[in-house]
Amino acid sequence: MLPLFPVYLVDLIGSASMIVISFLCVMLVRTKKREDPTNVIWTYLLWLSLALFAFAISRSVGHIIKHILIVTGKKSIWLQLRPFSGAMNTIMFVLVASITLFFQRVQNIYFQIVKDKQKIQRFSEKLMWLNRHLEDLVSARTAELQASETKYRRIFEGSNDMLFVADNSGTFFDVNKSGLDLLGYQDKAEIIKKINLKDIFANGEDFQYIFSELHEKGIIRDHETAVISKDGSTKTVLFSCTIQPGQEDDPETLQGVIKDITHRKEIEKHMLRADKLASLGKLSAGLAHEINNPLGMILGYTQLLLRYEKPETQRYSDLKIIEKHVRNCKAIVEDLLNFARSTETKKIESNINELLRDVLKVMEHQFEMNGIEIVADLNEELPNMTIDPEKIKQVFMNILMNAKDAIQGRGKITIKSDLNSRDNTVVITFSDTGCGIRSEDLPHIFDPFFTTKPTGKGTGLGLSVSYGIIQDHGGNIEVESKVDEGTTFIVTLPAKDNRPKGE
Amino acid sequence: MASGKRTRIHEKSTNSFILAALVFSFVILGITGNSWATQIHDRPEGLFAHQMAHVFFMTSMIFLVYWLRKNRFVKQKGWRLIQYSGILFALWNIDAMLVHCIDEMLDTSFFIGSQVNWSKKLIIKDHPWLIIYYVGRMDHLLCVPAILFLYFGIKQLHEEGQPLVINED
Numbered sequence: 019m020l021p022l023f024p025v026y027l028v029d030l031i032g033s034a035s036m037i038v039i040s041f042l043c044v045m046l047v048r049t050k051k052r053e054d055p056t057n058v059i060w061t062y063l064l065w066l067s068l069a070l071f072a073f074a075i076s077r078s079v080g081h082i083i084k085h086i087l088i089v090t091g092k093k094s095i096w097l098q099l100r101p102f103s104g105a106m107n108t109i110m111f112v113l114v115a116s117i118t119l120f121f122q123r124v125q126n127i128y129f130q131i132v133k134d135k136q137k138i139q140r141f142s143e144k145l146m147w148l149n150r151h152l153e154d155l156v157s158a159r160t161a162e163l164q165a166s167e168t169k170y171r172r173i174f175e176g177s178n179d180m181l182f183v184a185d186n187s188g189t190f191f192d193v194n195k196s197g198l199d200l201l202g203y204q205d206k207a208e209i210i211k212k213i214n215l216k217d218i219f220a221n222g223e224d225f226q227y228i229f230s231e232l233h234e235k236g237i238i239r240d241h242e243t244a245v246i247s248k249d250g251s252t253k254t255v256l257f258s259c260t261i262q263p264g265q266e267d268d269p270e271t272l273q274g275v276i277k278d279i280t281h282r283k284e285i286e287k288h289m290l291r292a293d294k295l296a297s298l299g300k301l302s303a304g305l306a307h308e309i310n311n312p313l314g315m316i317l318g319y320t321q322l323l324l325r326y327e328k329p330e331t332q333r334y335s336d337l338k339i340i341e342k343h344v345r346n347c348k349a350i351v352e353d354l355l356n357f358a359r360s361t362e363t364k365k366i367e368s369n370i371n372e373l374l375r376d377v378l379k380v381m382e383h384q385f386e387m388n389g390i391e392i393v394a395d396l397n398e399e400l401p402n403m404t405i406d407p408e409k410i411k412q413v414f415m416n417i418l419m420n421a422k423d424a425i426q427g428r429g430k431i432t433i434k435s436d437l438n439s440r441d442n443t444v445v446i447t448f449s450d451t452g453c454g455i456r457s458e459d460l461p462h463i464f465d466p467f468f469t470t471k472p473t474g475k476g477t478g479l480g481l482s483v484s485y486g487i488i489q490d491h492g493g494n495i496e497v498e499s500k501v502d503e504g505t506t507f508i509v510t511l512p513a514k515d516n517r518p519k520g521e
Numbered sequence: 522m523a524s525g526k527r528t529r530i531h532e533k534s535t536n537s538f539i540l541a542a543l544v545f546s547f548v549i550l551g552i553t554g555n556s557w558a559t560q561i562h563d564r565p566e567g568l569f570a571h572q573m574a575h576v577f578f579m580t581s582m583i584f585l586v587y588w589l590r591k592n593r594f595v596k597q598k599g600w601r602l603i604q605y606s607g608i609l610f611a612l613w614n615i616d617a618m619l620v621h622c623i624d625e626m627l628d629t630s631f632f633i634g635s636q637v638n639w640s641k642k643l644i645i646k647d648h649p650w651l652i653i654y655y656v657g658r659m660d661h662l663l664c665v666p667a668i669l670f671l672y673f674g675i676k677q678l679h680e681e682g683q684p685l686v687i688n689e690d
Contacts, residue, residue, distance in 0.1 A: 019633065019642045019643065019644050019645060020642060020643045020645060020652075020655050021640075021641075021642050021643075022632075022636070022639070022641045022642060022643055022658075023639040023640075023641075024659070025655070025658045025659055026636075026639055028659040028661050028662065029658075029659075029661060031661070032659075032660075032661020032662070032664065032665050033661065035661070035665045035668075036661070036664060036665060036668055039665070039668045039669055039671075039672050040668055042672055043668070043671055043672050043675055046672065046675050046676060046679060047675055049679075050675075050678075050679050057684060059684035059685050060684060063675060063678075063684070067671075067675070070668065070671070074668070088636050088637060089636075089637055089638075089639075091637060101567060104567060104571055105567065107571065107574075108567075108570055108571045108574040109574075111571075111574035111575060111577065111578040112574050112577055112578075114578060114581070115574075115577040115578045115580070115581035115582075116581070118581035118582060118584070118585050118607075119581045119584060119585075121584075121585055121588055122584075122588055125588070125592065125685065128685055129685075132685075
């Protein structure tokens with residue numbers, strides 16, 4: 019037999035303890051909840067504590083009342099209350115269990131809130147930081163943009179090729195300095211929004227082709243074409259352009275590069291001509307050497323035979339004709355050798371103006387007879403140069419003879435000599451008011467045996483020989499001509515000592 | 522403003538309705554005369570409902586312990602103590618259910634003396650499980666420590682400041 023009073027004792031003390039401790043729980047959580055009212059975990063713990071307090075009240079009060087009623091002999095009242103107490107306990111169990119099971123949901127909500135709070139806090143801190151440093155950031159960004167703008171502007175403006183931006187109809191928005199130089203304008207204001215791409219193309223069909231290609235493919239690369247500058251001169255260029263699609267408020271634009279290749283083309287042309295002439299020179303030199311000796315023999319024997327003939331005889335006349343034609347042949351052979359630079363060059367210190375005057379003295383009378391006026395504008399400051407005076411005189415004579423032939427009737431030949439201090443060259447210009455040279459003949463005028471003169475009047479070697487002599491002096495000879503307006507030959511010779519080393 | 526007033530009036534009427542419903546329920550439950558319900562709810566049904574509530578209570582506590590351990594909240598001392606509270610409450614429910622079951626099986630022949638003067642005694646006879654019943658009846662030895670752990674757990678969380686620390690791992 020076991021006495022039940024320890025059970026009753028534990029029951030009473032335990033019941034009272036349950037009420038007290040659960041109440042303390044409620045009070046503790048309530049304090050914390052007041053401190054941190056938005057925290058859902060404290061809310062959960064408050065609800066759990068309240069449920070456990072209700073459970074403690076329901077159960078413990080029931081137990082205490084039971085003991086009191088039984089001890090005081092009122093068991094019948096307890097029997098009335100018992101089911102009521104039991105039901106209350108059942109409800110409290112369910113209540114506590116239900117609230118407990120909310121833990122997972124509450125925990126998820128809490129984590130979401132914490133994460134959102136942290137995110138908001140981070141954004142808030144970032145916003146605060148941005149707010150504090152806004153002025154600095156704007157200044158830094160502006161400086162960066164300015165630096166970037168300066169850098170790209172420098173690239174844009176510093177480019178040696180023409181860079182442009184135009185609207186989709188071709189009207190210029192912006193052009194760099196090289197573009198202004200290429201098109202011959204001084205100020206951007208003369209071009210921007212005033213000139214269209216089609217206005218600068220020398221060939222309208224070229225523009226149509228480029229525009230259609232651009233709109234079809236969006237890009238065109240290195241298309242060789244010609245542009246006209248403000249002064250009407252034509253330049254050969256490589257045209258590249260892309261269509262930049264518009265964005266929001268920005269319209270579609272054309273952005274392109276125009277590369278001036280006129281000079282390169284000229285050089286290519288010169289090199290081609292030099293190659294051609296060098297080949298012809300080699301051929302001519304070989305041929306001339308072979309013919310020169312037999313011609314010398316023929317001339318020698320002809321002159322020997324002439325010694326024994328009386329001048330009035332038919333044989334004498336015949337031999338004279340042979341001598342004349344042999345001399346002509348020798349002159350041609352001599353020219354060929356000159357052209358091939360096979361003959362010896364004797365360079366001495368000479369003055370170009372002196373040589374020009376010598377030539378003019380010889381030819382003056384002939385020009386006067388033909389009604390041709392000679393105007394000489396010579397720079398007396400020219401330095402002495404190391405040249406072969408005879409050969410240079412031959413060049414001048416050839417050019418002047420061609421000018422005389424080109425002027426039909428009265429006309430004028432202007433001769434200028436000047437020093438180009440930038441290149442340290444002496445430039446001699448011969449301009450005539452003759453018939454000019456047709457553009458299709460221009461590329462061939464330095465070719466050996468090329469002539470537009472009637473048969474018998476020219477061998478076609480004069481300019482070839484001149485070209486060879488000037489090349490031999492390290493100089494250059496160029497020609498500009500317009501039909502019915504006249505021709506200008508520009509002879510450029512280096513002012514410095516041009517003797518080959520070791521001579 | 523008008524909307525706020527309407528909301529408060531609505532809340533008041535809802536609360537009054539709940540109160541009236543509760544009073545009505547208690548009155549009905551308090552009447553011990555004949556039942557006019559279409560189905561008779563006899564004594565064992567109340568016990569079954571009570572036992573089921575114990576199961577529900579115990580299950581919720583097991584879940585609470587499981588969640589606390591799964592999410593590693595028990596790294597925090599406060600939640601570790603609450604975990605012990607949950608375990609003890611779950612054990613208390615098992616104990617209470619066991620005692621209820623045994624209680625149903627015992628009649629007056631197992632007892633001697635009166636509860637009025639606390640002289641009542643349990644006759645052990647040849648049933649050793651009556652010892653379990655005797656010890657089990659002192660269930661406060663489980664539920665009081667359980668509520669104490671809850672109290673200390675809450676106190677610890679209170680001191681730590683942050684009730685729940687997110688474990689990133």
